[in-house]
Amino acid sequence: MPELPDVEGFRQVLLSCGRGCRVTGVRVRDAGVLRGVSAPRLRSVLEGRRLGTPWRHGKWLFVPVEDGGPARGVAPRREGAAGAEGPVLAFHFGMTGSLRCCARDEAPAPHDRIVFTLDGPRSLRYRDQRKLQGVRLTDAAGVDRICEGLGPDALSVHKPEFRDALAGRRGTVKSELMDQSVIAGLGNLLRDEILWRARVAPRTAARDMDERTLRGVHTAMGRVLKTSVHDRRVPPRRGWLTGRRDDGDPHCPRCGSRLRSGRVSGRRTVWCPVCQP
Numbered sequence: 001m002p003e004l005p006d007v008e009g010f011r012q013v014l015l016s017c018g019r020g021c022r023v024t025g026v027r028v029r030d031a032g033v034l035r036g037v038s039a040p041r042l043r044s045v046l047e048g049r050r051l052g053t054p055w056r057h058g059k060w061l062f063v064p065v066e067d068g069g070p071a072r073g074v075a076p077r078r079e080g081a082a083g084a085e086g087p088v089l090a091f092h093f094g095m096t097g098s099l100r101c102c103a104r105d106e107a108p109a110p111h112d113r114i115v116f117t118l119d120g121p122r123s124l125r126y127r128d129q130r131k132l133q134g135v136r137l138t139d140a141a142g143v144d145r146i147c148e149g150l151g152p153d154a155l156s157v158h159k160p161e162f163r164d165a166l167a168g169r170r171g172t173v174k175s176e177l178m179d180q181s182v183i184a185g186l187g188n189l190l191r192d193e194i195l196w197r198a199r200v201a202p203r204t205a206a207r208d209m210d211e212r213t214l215r216g217v218h219t220a221m222g223r224v225l226k227t228s229v230h231d232r233r234v235p236p237r238r239g240w241l242t243g244r245r246d247d248g249d250p251h252c253p254r255c256g257s258r259l260r261s262g263r264v265s266g267r268r269t270v271w272c273p274v275c276q277p
Contacts, residue, residue, distance in 0.1 A: 003187030009232030017101035033134035058184025094133030
């Protein structure tokens with residue numbers, strides 16, 4: 001499932017492949033990934049216009065659609081809905097979505113649902129096997145409505161804001177980190193990795209964590225995200241919990257104890273009973 005590092009990677013794909021490019025064609029191969037917009041409407045709005053500088057919040061990726069005049073250069077636009085003056089493409093990748101930069105003449109893959117042909121040698125593909133989320137066409141007000149339901153972005157949240165977001169929450173720390181309205185961008189793999197790094201049991205009540213524990217979780221989150229964003233995924237490194245969780249007989253890469261597995265808020269959860277008592 002795409003998590004914050006994956007979506008940040010898709011943002012980089014857009015920056016390198018599509019920013020400033022004019023959309024010369026939109027081929028919707030499967031309208032099942034469209035949300036709140038028809039294929040003809042998507043084509044009529046996008047064709048002849050340029051893709052602006054994308055920004056991300058949590059697992060959402062937003063791309064302003066600019067007029068079709070000369071490219072405005074590549075100076076970074078201020079992130080957020082206030083930077084969008086017209087239509088905005090909004091991507092949510094669900095469990096299997098991705099953005100791919102391909103040659104214009106490359107044959108579409110079986111799960112390429114939308115092909116955006118650009119005015120250069122490349123095309124942008126929205127690829128998604130399961131089609132649980134998809135692509136929206138909105139505006140600045142629509143972006144604000146989406147973001148109003150999200151907590152602070154996990155990559156940029158500061159310690160005081162992180163502490164305030166979790167303070168007094170009744171659920172377990174894992175379930176609260178799972179809630180996108182609390183902290184935006186964390187998926188199942190990231191949550192388990194962060195709590196293992198911080199030596200916090202996943203079923204610990206969020207409201208029972210003291211200041212020191214909260215600081216430890218925030219620090220672990222920053223370090224895990226920094227490496228994962230660099231790799232554009234949650235890396236399955238053998239020195240990480242992520243690199244051991246799917247072993248036939250998984251053991252903790254830190255202390256060597258046998259890992260345990262269970263379900264927290266309906267999601268498979270892996271932890272070390274020694275490191276995370």
